[in-house]
Amino acid sequence: MSKKYKMTISRLTVDKLGLKLYDRVSAVIAEVIANSYDADATNVEVIAPMGEYLASKSQGILTDKGYTIEVKDNGIGMTPDEVNAFYLKVGAERRKDPKRGGTSKKYGRRVMGRKGIGKLAPFGVCEIVELITSGGDLTKGKDENGNIIEGYLTAHLILDRANILQDTDAEYNPEVGELDGVIRAKHGTLIRLKTFDRRHVPTIESFERQLSQRFGVPSEHWKITLYDSLKTKTDPGYTLHVGEFFVVKMEGSEIRFEEIYDSSNKPYNPRKYRTVDSSGQELTDITPGFSFEEVFYPIIGWVGYSQKPYKDDLMAGIRIYCRNKIAAQTKIFNMKAGFTGEYDIRSYLVGEIHADWLDEDEDLIRTDRQDILWSHELGQAFEQWGQELVKKVGSLTREPKRKKTWQLFEEISDIHNKVLHAFPGDEQRDIRKNTVEIAKAIARTTREDELQEGENVDSIINLSLLLGPHITLDHKLNEAAENSGNPLSVITGILKTARIAELAGFGKIAEDRISVIRKIEELKDDPETLEGAFQSLISEAPWLINPQWSPVIANQNFSTLKTEFQKFYKKRTGIDLRLENFSDPAKRADFVLSSQDNIIQIVEIKKPAHGLENNEMDRIVTYIDVMAEFLSAPGNEELKKIYSDYHVTIVCDKINLTKVQKAAFRGYKNENRLTHITWSIFLLRTRKMHEAFLNEAERQKKLATEKQ
Numbered sequence: 001m002s003k004k005y006k007m008t009i010s011r012l013t014v015d016k017l018g019l020k021l022y023d024r025v026s027a028v029i030a031e032v033i034a035n036s037y038d039a040d041a042t043n044v045e046v047i048a049p050m051g052e053y054l055a056s057k058s059q060g061i062l063t064d065k066g067y068t069i070e071v072k073d074n075g076i077g078m079t080p081d082e083v084n085a086f087y088l089k090v091g092a093e094r095r096k097d098p099k100r101g102g103t104s105k106k107y108g109r110r111v112m113g114r115k116g117i118g119k120l121a122p123f124g125v126c127e128i129v130e131l132i133t134s135g136g137d138l139t140k141g142k143d144e145n146g147n148i149i150e151g152y153l154t155a156h157l158i159l160d161r162a163n164i165l166q167d168t169d170a171e172y173n174p175e176v177g178e179l180d181g182v183i184r185a186k187h188g189t190l191i192r193l194k195t196f197d198r199r200h201v202p203t204i205e206s207f208e209r210q211l212s213q214r215f216g217v218p219s220e221h222w223k224i225t226l227y228d229s230l231k232t233k234t235d236p237g238y239t240l241h242v243g244e245f246f247v248v249k250m251e252g253s254e255i256r257f258e259e260i261y262d263s264s265n266k267p268y269n270p271r272k273y274r275t276v277d278s279s280g281q282e283l284t285d286i287t288p289g290f291s292f293e294e295v296f297y298p299i300i301g302w303v304g305y306s307q308k309p310y311k312d313d314l315m316a317g318i319r320i321y322c323r324n325k326i327a328a329q330t331k332i333f334n335m336k337a338g339f340t341g342e343y344d345i346r347s348y349l350v351g352e353i354h355a356d357w358l359d360e361d362e363d364l365i366r367t368d369r370q371d372i373l374w375s376h377e378l379g380q381a382f383e384q385w386g387q388e389l390v391k392k393v394g395s396l397t398r399e400p401k402r403k404k405t406w407q408l409f410e411e412i413s414d415i416h417n418k419v420l421h422a423f424p425g426d427e428q429r430d431i432r433k434n435t436v437e438i439a440k441a442i443a444r445t446t447r448e449d450e451l452q453e454g455e456n457v458d459s460i461i462n463l464s465l466l467l468g469p470h471i472t473l474d475h476k477l478n479e480a481a482e483n484s485g486n487p488l489s490v491i492t493g494i495l496k497t498a499r500i501a502e503l504a505g506f507g508k509i510a511e512d513r514i515s516v517i518r519k520i521e522e523l524k525d526d527p528e529t530l531e532g533a534f535q536s537l538i539s540e541a542p543w544l545i546n547p548q549w550s551p552v553i554a555n556q557n558f559s560t561l562k563t564e565f566q567k568f569y570k571k572r573t574g575i576d577l578r579l580e581n582f583s584d585p586a587k588r589a590d591f592v593l594s595s596q597d598n599i600i601q602i603v604e605i606k607k608p609a610h611g612l613e614n615n616e617m618d619r620i621v622t623y624i625d626v627m628a629e630f631l632s633a634p635g636n637e638e639l640k641k642i643y644s645d646y647h648v649t650i651v652c653d654k655i656n657l658t659k660v661q662k663a664a665f666r667g668y669k670n671e672n673r674l675t676h677i678t679w680s681i682f683l684l685r686t687r688k689m690h691e692a693f694l695n696e697a698e699r700q701k702k703l704a705t706e707k708q
């Protein structure tokens with residue numbers, strides 16, 4: 001052959017293989033582990049500084065932190081000759097190499113390796129890759145201490161990214177390590193990465209999750225273990241096994257693609273596949289694969305809805321595996337937006353499908369292994385199959401599910417009877433219809449498991465009963481606006497509906513309040529409950545003290561009064577007064593200062609069963625004195641105009657006062673300056689009042705509905 005023409009390939013090509021895309025430590029380590037799998041390893045250990053940055057960067061300067069990442073396997077290893085022939089060849093296809101082949105020797109694994117570039121992946125994150133590997137046949141020779149032993153010949157070399165990536169087509173000779181040529185008792189390979197770019201090692205837990213996602217199903221004789229090099233054996237989180245990637249699926253949503261076997265459990269010839277739903281029923285309109293140029297490309301695995309929206313990107317969408325190694329992940333097979341069930345698909349669709357033909361005859365896996373070559377003809381056919389699948393899943397699974405949730409809700413909640421009971425009048429058909437519609441809208445989007453909880457069902461019912469009349473009112477108002485005549489009957493209809501809506505609102509408030517009261521009745525007898533907790537409760541729900549009181553909305557005047565009073569109090573008594581402060585609920589306030597109908601309310605709350613002591617009464621007397629003085633102090637005229645008087649409420653179960661204090665207490669009570677209530681009386685009273693209110697609201701509603 002003439003040597004007139006010559007083609008050379010620069011070593012910079014290596015850099016162009018997409019190494020930069022290997023920017024995630026887990027992706028890099030997955031490549032190294034894939035090689036261990038192909039080498040029939042049963043154990044792989046990954047030792048790394050978990051959760052750490054591998055280098056720091058300041059003012060554009062990168063400083064390596066001296067960490068190493070090691071991947072150690074007990075596979076067949078390599079002799080120095082094999083290192084040259086296999087490892088140091090870039091782009092040699094092992095499946096075409098008779099010495100290595102497409103299946104592993106010992107366990108018959110269908111090897112993951114194909115392109116002959118995986119070993120370069122570490123250079124996506126580091127500068128130096130050290131390889132120590134012992135392999136070949138069992139031989140006798142000197143070990144590292146010069147003793148004769150039986151074992152495996154070792155290769156030890158150090159590869160340096162900067163030297164590889166020279167703009168030359170000359171040979172590259174990696175540095176030789178001190179173990180090179182020795183015999184070691186065990187075969188296997190150690191890859192050590194050093195001198196890193198600024199990359200982050202995931203925490204041991206997320207590392208585990210990432211690796212389990214990258215390698216499909218765990219197989220027999222195959223174990224990956226992670227170790228945190230920053231910890232010692234006894235530390236928690238020192239080590240973790242890589243298990244199965246687990247996604248909790250919504251019950252009944254799964255569609256499976258499987259191979260069928262004959263009666264003696266052998267594959268048919270040609271092989272047979274089928275699609276089944278979660279009850280085992282065959283689904284004939286979704287094929288377990290597709291045909292392209294008269295060849296059938298089977299898909300094995302499942303798709304379905306996850307029970308909860310995606311917790312991370314790892315579980316999102318359909319994971320596509322080739323020979324148990326992740327090849328791509330897709331949510332909707334590149335489909336255009338705007339199809340039935342799209343929202344659900346985008347937030348719930350999950351799946352794990354195996355397409356082992358992806359790199360068989362044709363290699364559809366991108367060089368950087370981040371995705372599949374969808375534009376390839378076969379890729380297009382696959383994509384089309386996937387899109388059909390997504391569309392079917394979108395329209396099939398979700399709608400019946402929704403209908404099912406509504407049916408389930410109808411059963412559990414007894415909604416129709418409840419609505420009829422609340423709005424029984426003939427004229428109230430619209431309100432009933434709208435109430436049920438609202439319940440339907442909410443229930444349909446609720447998950448089945450949520451519907452099993454009584455509380456959720458109740459709150460949907462209550463909300464619908466509350467909103468139903470309002471929506472109807474809104475419709476009626478719109479109707480009236482469009483109807484230019486506005487006959488009196490329309491107006492009457494509106495007023496009646498408005499009344500029902502209003503009463504529904506009142507009833508709801510009273511109902512909510514009663515449940516708060518019940519809660520307090522429980523809390524009251526719990527010794528753990530602190531006065532501080534009651535204090536903040538009273539500030540937020542002052543109607544507990546008096547049903548007519550409502551929560552104070554942030555109000556400039558009252559804040560001024562509070563701060564001014566605090567200053568005044570300090571001046572008079574030298575004591576810092578602590579008033580309730582929501583920004584720090586842990587700090588107990590001296591008392592609650594509130595205002596209702598322009599009266600300043602001082603509320604002193606004592607723990608249930610507590611007896612009021614003389615010194616506590618002294619303090620209350622001081623509050624009263626200072627408050628009186630404050631309100632009549634010169635300069636406070638404006639405040640006095642707004643807040644004309646003040647009142648003290650003491651919530652306390654017993655009064656243990658004597659002498660002067662006892663007299664003072666009585667005196668204030670007689671003047672109506674002070675109200676004393678005990679816990680049980682106060683709760684009972686509040687509850688009675690609210691219940692009465694609720695009953696009245698009910699009665700009014702009935703009245704209003706009967707009149708119609």
Ligand SMILES: Nc1ncnc2c1ncn2[C@@H]1O[C@H](COP(=O)(O)OP(=O)(O)OP(=O)(O)O)[C@@H](O)[C@H]1O
Nearest residue numbers: 035039077086087094113114115116117118119189
């Ligand atoms: N841990 C290992 N134990 C034994 N041999 C190994 C190991 N790692 C790599 N090799 C050898 O080095 C070769 C090159 O590895 P590399 O990952 O570059 O290519 P590949 O695995 O054949 O293909 P791919 O690029 O698809 O991963 C492998 O085919 C294998 O023969």
Ligand SMILES: [Mg+2]
Nearest residue numbers: 035113118119
């Ligand atoms: Mg490989």
